[in-house]
Amino acid sequence: MPKRVDHAERRTEIAEALVRVAGRRGLHAVGMRDVAAEAGVSLRLVQYYFETKEKLLLFGLRHLAERFGERVAARLRAAGDHPGPRAMIEALLMAALPTDEESRTFHHLYTSYAVLAVNDPTLAAQPFIKDPDAAEAALHGLLQQAQESDLLRPGVDSRTEAVGLLAMSAGLGTSILVGQRTPDSATAIFEYHLNRIFGPGPGISAGSASPLP
Amino acid sequence: MPKRVDHAERRTEIAEALVRVAGRRGLHAVGMRDVAAEAGVSLRLVQYYFETKEKLLLFGLRHLAERFGERVAARLRAAGDHPGPRAMIEALLMAALPTDEESRTFHHLYTSYAVLAVNDPTLAAQPFIKDPDAAEAALHGLLQQAQESDLLRPGVDSRTEAVGLLAMSAGLGTSILVGQRTPDSATAIFEYHLNRIFGPGPGISAGSASPLP
DNA sequence: AACGTTGTGATACGAACGTACCACGATGGT
DNA sequence: ACCATCGTGGTACGTTCGTATCACAACGTT
Known part of the structure; x- marks a missing residue:
């Protein structure tokens, strides 16, 4: 046809x-x-x-990572520069949490691929080294920018904070995925840490953000 | 025979x-x-x-979690109470990182099981809800104990910190597993955060703990 | 001493998987 | 108008997997 x-x-x-x-x-x-x-x-x-199936899986992984990158970029754009870097950082961290079906699927599959990558070096390079490094660089940049604007508390190491926050996001994401934790509790934890890095400021819009369930 | x-x-x-x-x-x-x-x-x-294979896998998971729990307990015991709660917390967080072959295997397989648990509710309950909750309670207890001894900086929420640190540990563990990060860099990040929670104090024994590679 | 149970081996079976093969209609270049 | 190529369907092949079956040796009990 x-x-x-x-x-x-x-x-x-x-x-x-x-x-x-x-x-x-x-x-x-x-x-x-x-x-x-x-x-x-x-x-x-x-x-x-x-x-071959291997090529299908590889392409699937790249496609998944690409789609997710676009999603995060869109959220960052939606956050806008107006409320300052903190809103951007919140958007970046929240976008990585498995809240809706799309992000749940992403976390689920990305973790699946990560497990495969442990034994199959073909998978590893791009999506498990370069992409996280890029995310880390982006978050680091935002924190530095905030620091230069004197928005951060003294003694904050922007690089270490960037790495730690992203690792926390990944870990919380997995906890949510397996049902140990709710998205709201993860949100509350981010809020706590952003309040600690920034001064106390306007809160996060979404979620009830109760202390901890 | x-x-x-x-x-x-x-x-x-x-x-x-x-x-x-x-x-x-x-x-x-x-x-x-x-x-x-x-x-x-x-x-x-x-x-x-x-x-059946399913029963073998289930038993394997329980065995894995049990063995790892004993390992963590042994490290906690080895840390002793002498240098205070901070050393115990360091031991707890470090024990969960994939540094040697045993902990690498644990992280690898535990993550594999977690992925399976997303689609197979049989796996979920004990090792993915109860055990992390127990770890969280343990860390929370140590932090509270330190707080009551006035060892923590003011404004620290022990519960939120416990959850955040464990999530960070899990996230850093995965990063190490896929080769994005080295154990030493993870150690440095923990050191940073413990310095922030406690006052500045004696450092971690193991690793070079350079700023960040 | 006889027997039922337990532990063990070898092997068979049916299903599912990834891949390969064959055939053919449609299309675009010349 | 021909023909090589592209896109597509159907199906077969060989392997591997989890599981089931058959057979039998060794033991504890009576």
Whole structure:
């Protein structure tokens, strides 16, 4: 029926099918046939656009990381520069928490890939070193900017804080994912730490932010 | 040849074989046959002592969590009460980092199980809710104890700090696992935060603890 | 001494997986 | 108008997996 097909677009569609079905049933339980069914194409086509499963998984990871990067960027843009760097930092940290379905899926799959990357060096480089480094640099930049504007309490090490906050975000994200903690409690913890780094200021908009449940 | 066999002991041996081989090749790549070979027994025996793979995995998780709990307890005991609560807290946080092979395996497999638990509620309850809650309670207790001894800076919320530090530990652990960060840099971050919570005091014994590589 | 239970081995089975192969309609270049 | 190539479907192959089955040796009990 169709003549010439945009390969990149088709690969993206299939990769998103992979992300959907993996988010639903777990990455370990996803086969080529599941991806094909979810994408509404034949098994042969998945083979055609990604010759091997490994390549499909790799592309899926890159696509996932890219989509998530765009999401974070959009939230940062939405936060705007108006209320100052603190709002941007809040947006950055909150965007990484698994609150809605999309971020839940991201955390779930990203962690799955991270586990695979421990034994499969092919996966590692870009999404598990470079991307976190970039996030760290971004947060570090925001903190430095705030520091230069004299918004931070004295004695704050912007670099160490950046690393620590991102690690905290990752750890809290996992806790939320497995149901140990609620997004609201994570929000409250961030609020506490931002109050400690900045002076006391205007709070976070979302969530009830009760002390701790 | 042998007459009566201690089931519990045998199950433990097999579970440890599971942990070893899974730590080497990844939990997703481990089959019943691999566990049998690693334990030096026949496939049938693994089936005999754990009827199904799911039960083997479940027991493996509980065993892993238990062994790790003992490890942390031993480190806490080794830290002793003498240098005060700060040393205990340092020991608690450091014990959770993947520094040697044993803790690396623990982090790797525990994360693998956590990913599985997202889609399989059978796994969740004990090791992913109760155990972290216990760790949190322990750290919280140590912080409270330090607070009552007037060792903490004013304005420190012991509960929030406990949760945040443990989340940071988990996040840093994953970063170390995938090779983004070194154990030493994680140590430096803990030192920074403990200096902030306590007054400035005696440093951590292990590691070079350079500012940040 | 006989017997039921327990521990162990070898092997078979059915399903699912990733991949390879074959066939064919449609399309675009010449 | 031909033909090589692209896109697509269907299906088969070989492997591996978890599990089930059969057989039998060794032990404790009576």
